[in-house]
Amino acid sequence: MVDVKVERLLVNYKTLEDFKRFQAYGNQELSMLEDLQNEIVENDSKSPFYGIYFGNNLVARMSLYERSAQYDHYFNPPQDYLVLFKLEVLPDYRNRGYGKMLVDYAKSFQLPIKTNPFINSHDFWEKMGFEMASYNLERDLGENPFIWMPKGVKEAVQPPHRTLGNIVEQEDEETK
Amino acid sequence: MVDVKVERLLVNYKTLEDFKRFQAYGNQELSMLEDLQNEIVENDSKSPFYGIYFGNNLVARMSLYERSAQYDHYFNPPQDYLVLFKLEVLPDYRNRGYGKMLVDYAKSFQLPIKTNPFINSHDFWEKMGFEMASYNLERDLGENPFIWMPKGVKEAVQPPHRTLGNIVEQEDEETK
Numbered sequence: 213m214v215d216v217k218v219e220r221l222l223v224n225y226k227t228l229e230d231f232k233r234f235q236a237y238g239n240q241e242l243s244m245l246e247d248l249q250n251e252i253v254e255n256d257s258k259s260p261f262y263g264i265y266f267g268n269n270l271v272a273r274m275s276l277y278e279r280s281a282q283y284d285h286y287f288n289p290p291q292d293y294l295v296l297f298k299l300e301v302l303p304d305y306r307n308r309g310y311g312k313m314l315v316d317y318a319k320s321f322q323l324p325i326k327t328n329p330f331i332n333s334h335d336f337w338e339k340m341g342f343e344m345a346s347y348n349l350e351r352d353l354g355e356n357p358f359i360w361m362p363k364g365v366k367e368a369v370q371p372p373h374r375t376l377g378n379i380v381e382q383e384d385e386e387t388k
Numbered sequence: 389m390v391d392v393k394v395e396r397l398l399v400n401y402k403t404l405e406d407f408k409r410f411q412a413y414g415n416q417e418l419s420m421l422e423d424l425q426n427e428i429v430e431n432d433s434k435s436p437f438y439g440i441y442f443g444n445n446l447v448a449r450m451s452l453y454e455r456s457a458q459y460d461h462y463f464n465p466p467q468d469y470l471v472l473f474k475l476e477v478l479p480d481y482r483n484r485g486y487g488k489m490l491v492d493y494a495k496s497f498q499l500p501i502k503t504n505p506f507i508n509s510h511d512f513w514e515k516m517g518f519e520m521a522s523y524n525l526e527r528d529l530g531e532n533p534f535i536w537m538p539k540g541v542k543e544a545v546q547p548p549h550r551t552l553g554n555i556v557e558q559e560d561e562e563t564k
Contacts, residue, residue: 235507238532243523260525277529297530328530331411347419349436353453354473354504356414 216310218317221261221273223253230270236298236330240275261298262317264310272310274299276318285351286359287324288366294318296327315340325360334358392486394493397437397449399429406446412474412506416451437474438493440486448486450475452494461527462535463500464542470494472503491516501536510534 221227223244231241247253263273275298284290296318301310318325326345329337334344337358345357345367359367397403399420407417423429439449451474460466472494477486494501502521505513510520513534521533521543535543 236530238507238530239520239523239528240525240530240532243525275530277525295529331414344415347415349416349419349453352415353471354412354414354416354451356416 216264216266216313218262218264218313221259221263221270222256223248223259224255227259227261227270231273233270233302234273234298234300236300240298262314264313266305271305272301272314274314274318278323284368285348286326286345286357286368287361288368290368291324291365293324293326294321296325299327311336312340319360319362322362324362324365327358328355329358331356392440392442392489394438394440394489397435397439397446398432399424399435400431403435403437403446407449409446409478410449410474410476412476416474438490440489442481447481448477448490450490450494454499460544461524462502462521462533462544463537464544466544467500467541469500469502470497472501475503487512488516495536495538498538500538500541503534504531505534507532 225248228241228245228248231237244253244259248255260275260277261273262276263270265271274296277295277297279293279295281290281292284293287293296315299311299314301308325342327337327342334356340360342358342360345352345359347357361367401424404417404421404424407413420429420435424431436451436453437449438452439446441447450472453471453473455469455471457466457468460469463469472491475487475490477484501518503513503518510532516536518534518536521528521535523533537543
């Protein structure tokens, strides 16, 4: 087996070119490119992404962001936690354990983790020891949050939110 | 052309069965089903979803949620706004303007709208008069927010956030 490792990705033109191969390329990447072009960030500065290179090719990546306890609505007690997003392995490099390597790396910080998986990846997250968070409309909207908790951490107790609180009301007659 | 209209969807077993045909079926739908089974919500109560029926079949849907001004980080001045999510037209019913009918319905509330489009649907949102919001890592993480503003509303001025603030730091040596 080829020796690969997880590494922190640096913001530079090569990284941003590599990112174009990933399906979840979006505003974040475009904004990083703009920041680099406008010299708002230095070349080779640290990015919020971690990845795995196979030779010279970036073949897997994820982004990690640390949210502070004051914004925590997922864990009990409220605490600093990681948001993991854009976990993706390029099609030709799947089933080699690269996704697991990235997730294990995220777990190594020993903070609880929240992610919003792509559709159809729930089995993967369960295999990684994540569980589906109790759904809360106001907090989650269209998300399907999955969470991972180190020992001693529990899921936040949800307030009994089961009302239609902020759902848009309009006279149904108008739609006729 | 068959006469179709946008209507508020009711929470009942038929609706929840209809939802299974949509790709974005997830925690939200499972939670609604559980609430119905446990009689936490009444049968035929209003749901946060709007949809279009073709005959007896639900062929398009979206969810709308109103967030109050105190949580607004998208618009200027901060104000109540709608979050639109899970807009989806079943494959056999595309290119008939149903997506636009749903979006027009959302616009009819005359509140600004924020959505996080599926990958590869940016062209659609631009055609609908939405624009890509300026990306802010802390606010948006893996999202690609698109926004629509009624007359007189502007995009929020973003604080100069372009730092690596809360990005996870770890000694790079550990990864060797």
